[in-house]
Amino acid sequence: MENSLNKKLLVVLLLIGLGAPFVVYPVFLMQLYCFALFACAFNLLLGYTGLLSFGHAAFFGGAAYITGYLVKNAGFTPEMGILAGTLAAAAMGFVFGILTIRRQGIYFAMITLALAQVVYFVALKAPFTGGEDGLQNVPRGKLLGLVNLGRTYHLAGKSLELNLYYFVFAIFCAGFWLLYRTINSPFGQVIKAIRENEPRAVSLGYRVERIKLLAFVISAALSGTAGATKTLVFQLASLTDVSWHTSGDVVLMTLLGGLGTVAGPVMGAFTVVSLQTGLSSIGSWVTVVIGAIFVICVLLFRRGFVGELSRIIKKVFEGDLPSEDSGRIQGRQEGKQAPGPGAASG
Amino acid sequence: MNFFTRMVLAQMMLGLNNGAFYAILSLGLAVIFGQLNIINFAHGAFYMLGAFVALLGYTSLSVLPGLAGFHMNYWEALLIAPLVVGLLGMLIERTMIRHLYKLGNLYGLLLTFGIALIIQGLFTNYFNVSGTSYNAMPDILRGTVNLGFMRFPTYRLWSIIISLGVCLGTWLIVERTKLGSYLRAGTENADLVQAFGVNVPLMISLTYGFGVGLAAFAGVVAAPIYSVSPIMGEEMIITVFAVVVIGGMGSIMGAIITGLCLGMLEGLTKVIYPPAANTVIFFMMIVVLLVKPTGLFGKDQYGE
Secondary structure, three states, rough: OOOHHHHHHHHHHHHHHHHHOOOOHEEEEEHHEEEEEEHHHHHHHHHOOOOOOOHHHHHHHHHHHHHHHHHHHOOOOHHHHHHHHHHHHHHHHHHHHHHHHHOOHHHHHHHHHHHHHHHHHHHHHHOOOOOOOOOOOOOEEEEEOOOOOOOOOEEEOOOEEEHHHHHHHHHHHHHHHHHHHOOOOOOHHHHHHHHHHHHHHOOOOOHHHHHHHHHHHHHHOOOOOOOOHHHHOOOOHHOOOOOOOOHHHHHHHHHHHHOOOOOHEEEHHHHHHHHHHHHHHOOOOHHHHHHHHHHHHHHOOOOHHHHHHHHHHHHHHOOOOOOOOOOOOOOOOOOOOOOOHHHHHO | OHHHHHHHHHHHHHHHHHHHHHHHHHHHHOOOOOHHHHOOOOOHHHHHHHHHHHHHHHHHHHHHOOOOOOOOOHHHHHHHEEEHHHHHOOOOOHHHHHHHHOOOOOHHHHHHHHHHHHHHHHHHHHHOOOOEOOOOOOOHHOOEOOOOOOEHHHHHHHHHHHHHHHHHHHHHHHHOOHHHHHHHHHHHHHHHHHHOOHHHHHHHHHHHHHHHHHHHHHHHHHHOOOOOOOHHHHHHHHHHHHHHHHHHOOOHHHHHHHHHHHHHHHHHHHHHHHHHOOOOOHHHHHHHHHHHOOOOOOOOOOOO
């Protein structure tokens, strides 16, 4: 029964997605989808594998630049551009993964951050990236050489980029579905096992480093898809896309929505992007607000929207509270565990 | 001495200057990690805050009632900025970080990241990102000294000496005093130390305050050299993370030596291949990760 309920819910959401551009500004919606896909891809790593990458902007922004360059200067069609961006991000993910996968916890976070900084410097200095200006005026092109993605329809006094909207919506749905299948596959079970207890997974004969590497590559590739799509939407690949602020934003989206939940990152991305758009008039106060949400999330709201919601639902229907620890970043971490009485008395 | 050698030596000295800052900052990170088991992402923000306390103390305190005409000079700033920032750090540890010790150490990283964003965002609002110069450098440190192979700015020489002095002082405190032995014991087994009657929670607060105070100290020392800007910390912290990954966080002396050496390597790269100067530390990190994943002075991941 729950399954059919979920199916009905999905159909409703799909219909809302199809009708949304007639109500809400389509470019804003497309921005939401790009970041939602980015956050979902990131969640595969943080929420399900238990690895905190602080360098995911490298894949998002790296793919954005590559797609932008190929579409603008090499005449790639949009779908080929996005594919190329995705593959490039997957390759970068493989290189990052090889270097980082042997380290865990905070070291993993610091190494990914530092590697992403290298990508940032490349984007700043390389001859083909446009330096501080980024790649501007990337054409939207024709899908498969047939459908003009740049076409705007004028309905009821509004100009709507419907072709591009449905293309982006389809990419988001496909990416989301792929991640959903990954999480619910045997592979998904294994990465969760690694998150919960890595030595045990090793003792059961799983080749943990390879599996983590694969999860990393999938996550990087789909982050790349998100970044590449974003380039077509805004017709721009900029330094912001590869900066560590973007890496931080995607961590916040995932955390706010709920780690290790399917729908959480989507809700988190919607919230964070709406906030950033809504507050853009107050300048760098946005950074302060984002920072404050980070602090509140970590201190008081660790399960995120979806985690808290499902806890309340469980409480109402089953009268049974899941343990305090559910939904937090698990996994054996390097260094010592809890520092002791300082914690106990605090 | 030919021109090339002079240039290499000159850049090495400038690199040593940067390296001294890397050393102080990575030292602070290592001390904090030892006690709190978190990586302090806000370290760069506290470094920036130190520089701003010095700057604002010099330029803006005189508008306060009762302080008319008062300008905090450089020497006062060297003492006051670490104290102010250290107290702020202790407050943050007491009110926020303390609640996270029972959780995995990634939450500490995320919390301090949020704190860094708040501090940086606040300052970006009120101050120019391109920087303000700090003009309170004392006369005795102006001018240059002749090192034989070059004329080196006195202030830079002073900043190398004072930074190394602070690093060695910290090393002496941690490795050679009774307080340091408490700290090291707390790193090994905090419960046992508590059982011996040491106030471990206070010790942890003080450690955090001391660590961020070190960052603020580096900020004051850096203020006359670089312009004081809200983003001076974010550029620094990522490099320092790479330094920490290269050195490993196992030993204090390791953090100091790694910081200095990488600063000089950066200087050397400026002579040999300037475009790589910004990234050479990161490439060094990649090499170290491939050869010795635990870092040069690091313990392996099982804590052995």
